[in-house]
Amino acid sequence: MPLQFTFDHLFGGKNLSGNALVSIVSAGMSKFGRREGLYGRELFVEAASEAFERCPNLDPQKDIKAAFIGMMGESFEHQGHTGPTILDWIGLLPTQAFRTEGACGSSATAIRCGIFAVLSNLADVVLVGGVEKMTHRATADVTEYLAMACDFPFEQWNGLTFPGLFAMVATAHMHKYGTTEEQLASVAVKNHHHGCMNPKAHMQKEITLEKALSSRVVAWPLKLYDCSLITDGASCLILTKPELARKFTDTPVHIIGSGQASDTIGLYERRELTSLKVGKLAAKEAYRMAGLDSLDIDVAEVHDCFTIAEIVAYEDLGFCKQGEGGRFVEEGQSQIGGKVAVCTSGGLKSKGHPVGATGAAQAYEIFLQLTEQAGKRQVKGAEVGLTHNVGGLGATGVVNVYSRG
Numbered sequence: 001m002p003l004q005f006t007f008d009h010l011f012g013g014k015n016l017s018g019n020a021l022v023s024i025v026s027a028g029m030s031k032f033g034r035r036e037g038l039y040g041r042e043l044f045v046e047a048a049s050e051a052f053e054r055c056p057n058l059d060p061q062k063d064i065k066a067a068f069i070g071m072m073g074e075s076f077e078h079q080g081h082t083g084p085t086i087l088d089w090i091g092l093l094p095t096q097a098f099r100t101e102g103a104c105g106s107s108a109t110a111i112r113c114g115i116f117a118v119l120s121n122l123a124d125v126v127l128v129g130g131v132e133k134m135t136h137r138a139t140a141d142v143t144e145y146l147a148m149a150c151d152f153p154f155e156q157w158n159g160l161t162f163p164g165l166f167a168m169v170a171t172a173h174m175h176k177y178g179t180t181e182e183q184l185a186s187v188a189v190k191n192h193h194h195g196c197m198n199p200k201a202h203m204q205k206e207i208t209l210e211k212a213l214s215s216r217v218v219a220w221p222l223k224l225y226d227c228s229l230i231t232d233g234a235s236c237l238i239l240t241k242p243e244l245a246r247k248f249t250d251t252p253v254h255i256i257g258s259g260q261a262s263d264t265i266g267l268y269e270r271r272e273l274t275s276l277k278v279g280k281l282a283a284k285e286a287y288r289m290a291g292l293d294s295l296d297i298d299v300a301e302v303h304d305c306f307t308i309a310e311i312v313a314y315e316d317l318g319f320c321k322q323g324e325g326g327r328f329v330e331e332g333q334s335q336i337g338g339k340v341a342v343c344t345s346g347g348l349k350s351k352g353h354p355v356g357a358t359g360a361a362q363a364y365e366i367f368l369q370l371t372e373q374a375g376k377r378q379v380k381g382a383e384v385g386l387t388h389n390v391g392g393l394g395a396t397g398v399v400n401v402y403s404r405g
């Protein structure tokens with residue numbers, strides 16, 4: 001039985017492996033950035049090659065029984081039918097392939113589908129991941145393609161785009177809780193600092209609070225450094241049943257809790273602008289399955305598509321009380337060495353946000369952290385990790401909790 005919800009386990013002496021839904025036995029990620037002259041499928045080859053090389057006991061052709069690939073839109077590369085396209089390029093034909101779509105949460109939903117496949121016993125070993133090639137398009141086009149993940153008749157039609165939508169969340173948060181522009185900028189300063197320690201990050205550049213605050217306004221109060229980057233990249237994981245994990249590696253990472261929820265696509269239909277219901281619900285489910293709570297998390301990758309989104313994530317995940325997210329980051333509680341190290345990879349802000357690849361890239365970072373392969377940004381002694389990936393303005397939300405094997 002792979003599923004054992006034994007809440008009597010002891011943590012720090014507790015056997016978290018007993019709660020494993022699935023195990024990650026390998027992971028790969030392309031360099032994120034402006035990858036001129038390459039197609040998305042070539043970036044996926046980079047990610048898959050790393051995952052295959054990292055796991056010499058895996059025979060990809062023979063062992064992998066299904067693949068789930070997240071990609072947001074056909075428009076970027078004028079290419080659909082992503083599943084077989086990718087599998088052809090990584091040498092996995094004729095394995096069954098599926099594309100998953102959940103806007104910026106597309107590859108987190110691929111991970112969820114992989115979990116379903118393994119737990120159903122229909123596939124022992126699966127590849128899950130995502131890809132997006134964006135930078136060859138003009139910013140105005142990218143903005144329009146991304147906006148397709150918000151409501152058409154009431155939002156897109158009236159000229160709303162994601163910077164504008166998240167700006168409304170930010171102004172509501174400022175109004176209700178007194179959150180400041182400095183606190184928003186603190187998220188950017190932290191994530192740029194973390195990104196400098198990640199050789200695969202799109203932007204490896206320290207910034208100061210003054211620089212972030214004086215950058216040009218994109219949609220007030222959000223400025224250039226409050227926005228995630230338009231990035232090219234791909235990422236993937238190999239998942240299997242916990243009881244098979246040691247056939248492939250001595251250092252698996254287990255997914256011990258997982259939750260996903262949906263909400264209205266339109267922000268205008270929500271009662272609450274200052275938190276994302278999907279984040280709260282998915283976290284509640286993931287913590288319940290894991291038998292843990294927010295205090296147990298050592299390292300987390302959260303969806304910082306705009307700086308306000310990271311502040312909202314702290315609150316929705318229970319890292320701090322509602323309304324205190326601004327202070328939490330300002331006090332340094334979310335930096336490496338703080339209460340919980342958040343976005344050690346540099347996050348979407350500095351590592352970059354190739355939308356379809358983001359969810360699996362977050363899991364890649366947690367895999368590195370929990371297997372002590374995160375180099376200069378390693379969180380010492382990290383035992384439990386979390387990923388929080390959101391699609392659109394929280395119409396999709398996925399939270400996973402991970403433990404060392």
Ligand SMILES: CC(C)(COP(=O)(O)OP(=O)(O)OC[C@H]1O[C@@H](n2cnc3c(N)ncnc32)[C@H](O)[C@@H]1OP(=O)(O)O)[C@@H](O)C(=O)NCCC(=O)NCCS
Pocket residue numbers: 104139143146162163218224225226227228229230305306353392
């Ligand atoms: C913020 C944004 C509009 C800037 O795009 P732009 O105005 O076309 O900027 P450019 O590409 O011309 O870049 C100008 C400079 O700013 C830098 N830059 C671009 N975006 C940046 C960002 N988000 N953060 C920091 N620097 C950024 C570039 O590297 C470049 O620097 P350089 O002059 O030293 O080379 C764009 O990055 C954006 O739309 N981000 C959000 C993406 C998004 O919505 N994702 C989905 C979230 S739900």
